[in-house]
Amino acid sequence: MFTIATWNINSVRLRAGLVERLLREEAPDILCLQECKSPVEKIPTEGFRALGYDHIVARGxxxxxxxxxxxxLPVEDAGDRDYARLGHARHVAARLENGVVIHNFYIPAGGDIPDREVNExxxxxxxxxTEMRDxxxxxxxxxxxxxxxxxxxxREDDVWSHKQLLKVVSHTPIEVAHLSEAQDAGRWVDITRQDIPEGQLYSWWSYRNRDWDASDRGRRLDHIWATPDISNAGHGSRVLRPVRGWDSPSDHVPVFASFDL
Incomplete structure (x- = not known):
């Protein structure tokens, strides 16, 4: 069995201490980070290696x-792809010794206006x-x-208000449809919702909400999916909401799942 976590850290250099705290307290076997905002050579790997995370695959x-x-766990670099030819470091993959491939994605946020004619x-x-789907x-x-x-x-229960966010980037019908097409193309299974099928569930709370916990206007933007040949091995999903209350936190919190493989 191994445990995997995903976390948009919003600057790995600024929040290296929070990463180290998570590694010490939760000890996932694999931690995937997004929005690292750092060239690979400047990622502060010393502290991570000191905690036993000797294998690092990154694009910066x-x-x-x-x-x-x-x-x-030992992993080998399994490459990356420049989706939509943006020239951005938004994807990297690693292969475990058992042959399982881990894909780590940071899909573009999409700006503020849900209209490609006025918002590039x-x-x-x-x-x-679309390229993911293809x-x-x-x-x-x-x-x-x-x-x-x-x-x-x-999903409607992945946001604090389905009706109020239908025209807000991250929950518009066109985005949801595009993501669904990519999911269907790979027959991906949403492990988090396989384990927690009902109820409101969030992994992100805006910095704009002074009291994020009380207002609780969250969204589930962070995901763990698996192909159907191994999806039944996934279990133990959890979202570490308290991490949003750590000192100088990211606006995202880690999402965890375990796999018996």
Whole structure:
């Protein structure tokens, strides 16, 4: 059995101490980070290695984007893809010794206006998702786990108010449809909702809400999916809501799942 976690850290250099705290207190076997905002060579790996995370696969970018996989288990670099040809560090993959491939994604947020004609970033997000769909159609994944900040809350109970967020980027019908098409193309199973099928569930709370806990206007933007050949091995899903209350936190919290593989 191994445990995997995904967390948009919103600057790994600024919040290296929080990463180390999570590794000490929760000890996932694999931690996938997004929005690292650092070139690979400047990721503060010393503290992670001191805690037993000797295997690191990452793609970096100065000040923006960036994805990293920290692992206590041996992994090999399984490559990356420049989705939508944006030139962004938004995907990296690693292969475990048992052949399972871990994909770590940071899907574009999409800006503020859900209209590609007036907002280039929204169009980039839709193009990114379309290419994911096409890649999964062309080469259907097997024995794979896909995690990351997808920047989409697909279900009505993945947001604090379905009606009020229908025209807000991250929950618009067109985004949800694009994500669903990518999911269907790879036959991906949402492990979190397999384990926790009912009820409101969030992994992100805006910095704009002074008392995020009391207002609780959250969204489930962070996901753990698996291909159907291994999805039944997934269990133990949890969202670490208290992490949002740590000192100088990310606006996202870690999402966990375990796999008996």
């Amino acid at each position: 970018q100065k000040g923006y984007n960036g994805v990293a996989i920290l692992s206590r 970033k929204f169009g980039q997000k839709l193009d990114f998702l 890649v999964f159609h062309e080469d259907r994944p097997a024995r794979s786990i896909m995690v990351g900040d997808f920047n989409i809350a697909p």
